[in-house]
Every structure is written in C-alpha cells, then in structure tokens.
Amino acid sequence: MKLKLILLYVFVILISFGLTSFFLDKNLEENSLSNIQSSLISEAYLIENQISVESLKRGDVFSLDALVKILSPKIKSRITIIDKGGKVLADSERSPQDTLKMENHFSRPEINTALAGGKIGIDTRFSRTLGIDMLYIALPIKDNNQPLGVLRLALPLGDVQKTLSTIRKIVFLGLLLALGFAFVLGYIVTTRITRPINRIIQVSRKFSEGDFTHRIINHSKDEIGELSFTLNKMAQDLEDKIREIRQQNQELSAIFNSMIEGIIVVDKTSRIVSVNPAIEKIFGILNADAQGKTFLEAVRNNEISEIINNVLTQGKSLSVEVTLVLPGHRIFEVNAVPIFENDSVNGCLVVIHDITEIRRLETIRRDFVANVSHELKTPLTSIKGFVETLLEGALDDKENNRNFLKIIQNHAERLNSLVNDLLSLSYLESKNISLEINDVNLSRVADEVILGFGSQLRKKRIEVVNGLAPDILVKADEERIKQVFTNLIDNALKFNREKGAIKIYSEEFNGKIRVIVEDSGIGIPEKDIPRIFERFYRVDKARSRELGGTGLGLSIVKHIVELHGGMVGVESSEGSGSRFFFTLLK
Secondary structure (H helix, E strand, O other): OHHHHHHHHHHHHHHHHHHHHHHHHHHHHHHHHHHHHHHHHHHHHHHHOOOOHHHHHHOOHHHHHHHHHHHHHHHOOEEEEEEOOOOEEEEOOOOHHHHHHOOOOOOOHHHHHHHHHOOOEEEEEEEOOOOEEEEEEEEEEEEOOEEEEEEEEEEEOHHHHHHHHHHHHHHHHHHHHHHHHHHHHHHHHHHHHHHHHHHHHHHHHHHHOOOOOOOOOOOOOOHHHHHHHHHHHHHHHHHHHHHHHHHHHHHHHHHHHHOOOEEEEEEOOOEEEEEOHHHHHHHOOOHHHHOOOEHHHHOOOHHHHHHHHHHHHHOOOEEEEEEEOOOOOEEEEEEEEEEEEOOEEEEEEEEEEEOHHHHHHHHHHHHHHHHHHHHHHHHHHHHHHHHHHHHOOHHHOOOOHHHHHHHHHHHHHHHHHHHHHHHHHHHHHOOOOOOOEEEEEHHHHHHHHHHHOHHHHHHHOOEEEEOOOOOOEEEEEHHHHHHHHHHHHHHHHHOOOOOOEEEEEEEEEOOEEEEEEEEOOOOOOHHHHHHOOOOOOOOOHHHHHHOOOOOOHHHHHHHHHHHOOOOEEEEEOOOOOEEEEEEEEO
C-alpha cells in the first residue's frame, strides 16, 4: 500500500508536468514557426519584385548574384535563385563560380512544390553544412503565368530552438524537483518497511538488464533473506553461462561476417534467420530487413528458392550453378545443406560463391586462344599455299613468281606485326613493367608521329591538324605515349575517308589533360562502342584485315594509358567520324 502511494505521487506529478510541457512546447514551436514563415513569405514577395525577368531568362548569373548579395544582409536570410530546371543561378553565400558547381536543386521538396504546383514551397530540414535546422521558403517566379524559376529564402532556426531548449530545461528541472520531493516524502514514510525489498528490486533490475555482477546484501534469516540467497545463486550461474555463450557467439560471428562467400541461414519454414555481409552486397538487402521473411520475399530468385525448398523437403545437400541477371550479370555456385535437429530437418544453410570472375576469365582464355589461332591460321595458310605453288613449278614462272613472293612477304609481315603486338600487350599486362616518367611535350610527340605517317597521309589526301598547345607538358613515359599516338593516328588513318581530316587537340579538367584524336571517317556503330578496346575486337573484320590491322592496337592504348593513371574512351556514331580520347596527369 505504501509503495503504491509513492508510485501515485510520482505518477501524478510526472503526468501533470509531462502533459503541460508537451502542449506548451508544441504551441510555442508552432507559433514561432508560423510567424517566421509569414515574415519570410512577405520578404520573398518584396524581393521577387526586384528580380529582372530578362536577367532570369538569360541566366545572367552576375547580375542576379549582385542582387542577392545586396539583399541578403538586409533581411538576414540566405537568398537563392534557381531556374526552372533546378540549376542554381545565384546564391548569397556562394561566389558565382561556386554557384555554377552546386548540385541541381530540382529534387528539393520546396523547389519541386514551387515549380510543379506553382505554389509556395515550405520545408524544414537539418542542414549538414551548418549543423542546425533550416526553414526554406520557395516562391515561384512567373512570367505570363509561366514558371521561370524559383526564389528561395533560408533562415536558421537556431534562435527558436534556443528559446524552446531553455523552456524545456526549466520544465524538466521543475519536474525533477517535484519528483524528488514526492520520492523523499514517500521514502521517509516507508523506508523501514521497504528497504530490503528495494535492495532486491534494484539488483533485480540489474539482472534484467544483463548485468549479473551485482549481489543482494541481506543477512536476515526470514523469507526475504532466503529469496536474496536464491537470486544471488541464480545470477552467478547465469553470468557463467552467458560468458561462455558470448565467447562462442563472438567466434562464430567473426567467422560468419568475414567470409567472402555469401551465407544464408533459413528455418524449416524457409524464413531467413540470418545473412552475412556478403549476401547483403550480392542481393542489395539488409540482414535486419530480411530476418523473419521467407527467402522469396527477401530475394526475388526462384532458382535459389527452389534449391532451398528441395533441401528442406528431401533433407539432402545440393550444389547448383546459378546465373543472375539483376542487378548485374553474375554467376554463382550455390551449395545448400540441411540443418538437422533430433533427426529432422530444422533449417537450411546456403553458401553462395561468386564464380563470375572465374567464368569470365575462362571465356576470355577461350576467346583469346580462338582469336589467336584464327589470326595465325589465315596468313599461315596463305603462306603455305603459295610456297606449295612455287615448289610445284611456279618458281620458274617469271611473270607471277615475284607476285607470289610479295604475297608471302606481306603475310609474313602481318604475322610479325601480330606477334609484336602480342608481345607488347603481354609486357604491358605484366606486373614487372616500369615507366620512365619525365616531362613530355605532347605537341612535339604528336608532330613526330604525324611525320612518320607522311606518305600514307599524302596517298589518301588526308589533312592532319595538330591543335595541341606547344607548351603542354605531362608526366609520362615518352616512348609509351608515342605508341599511343601512333596507334590512334594509324586507326584514324585506316578508317578515314579519302580527302578526310584528322584533328588532334586537348582539354583541361580537374588537374588532368584530355587528349582527343578526332577523324572524319566511317564511325563506329553504337553496339560496338562498349567492346572497341577489347583484344582482337574489330568492327569491320574484313576491312581491318585488308588494311593490316591486328585488332590489338586499341587494347594496347588502353593498357598504356591506364598504367599512367588515366582512362580512355570513344565517342562516335556510324557515318559521322570518331573521337578517341585519353587522359594524363599534368
């Protein structure tokens, strides 16, 4: 009864203060936000009248930036002007250069509301930059009732939050004082009766929280003393058992989480018990979200689900190779084994091993062997055929024997080029290669390479323009870069039109130099672009062989550029020429 009285005091005071503080806090916060919103909206309408519609249409960043820089200190708010596509044109806290680099704001809730519905957008959210909540007001700017952009004002809610925080502290302090008074009053009245019980309750709470290091001190011989002894004994036994179980769990968890293979544990109803981080990456799910769901609910894959169902039904292990198309094309070896309990299947353990790379390498090896065999077989067959022809009497045919020998020579040169390219590619792919990095003048290197193609360029009447600045220097291996230019210009020459043009120029971005080799040739079909840098890949196989190509030039270019820490790429459309480019560090 006395314990109920103490709880009643505490409960009444807690409820009274709690309800009072709750409604007071809500009322103050709503009124403060409402007043601030009204003020910002009024200021936004005033500023809107000062924004030139023509400046907004032209995207005049500098005039708009000057306007927001003047008005922002006066209203003590951040001002941002955004066009109808979400691009930031001016910001009172950013320079014009920084403003152009800001991310698109179309997805912001207040901007979306202002542009899509033509209404005033209002949103309150936490600013990671300032570390406080911000209030955003977005007013659509219209011309002839058509949206041109958005004027957004942003105001930090720090002052409002400080006021509310002070009030909350005062209310909380009053609540603590009232609870303390009620507790002291009840404690004085009931202390002699409830003291041993309170000790048991306090230590029992520690037990319920998992802390079994505390003990109940009570030496009386009555029922409470007996209860204290029993609880202490129980705590000691539980502490020993939990320590043992925790150690085992830590060991198992470390193994479970560190395995590169994906692991799924399901119960006998096919509901997921746990998955490891590898499975989370493979299927894009979270362990917390997947637990308790059936496998098919968590992972939309009928093949693996069928494997699990077969193991749970038949109680036998299965090993199957499964191909996944989404989220990407990957191949897995799925091994599923039943989990037995009391001679009955109580679940299933699924181990998923990613063998995509293994299969990819096997395919590359097969393709490489097939391509090399094909490339070698064609000239060898021709050489053999013409040698047999010469041996059978054509050697004495003065009209044709030299032609036969020239054909044999051409095929031998083709074999030599192929072997040289293969050796070069193999050397580039090896880990023992070392680059001689120096300052390299790209314009000079390009001129030397172009000079070597003089006769071929004159024969096809192709004009080459070296647009590289004479003072461009990069950190690179000069001989390797010369090889890159040679392959790219040779490629542009072979597949160009007669009286065509080749243009070499550069662009600078993010501390790198992008070198472009552009031609006016036949172009590349869109379907072939993703594979253009593969070994032996040709868009037009017949023409490439006719022109003497080995199919390895662009692959060599890619390896050389990547060894320099750069990247290669191509932009092209069939019939409209191609733009091959690569990047290098300055």
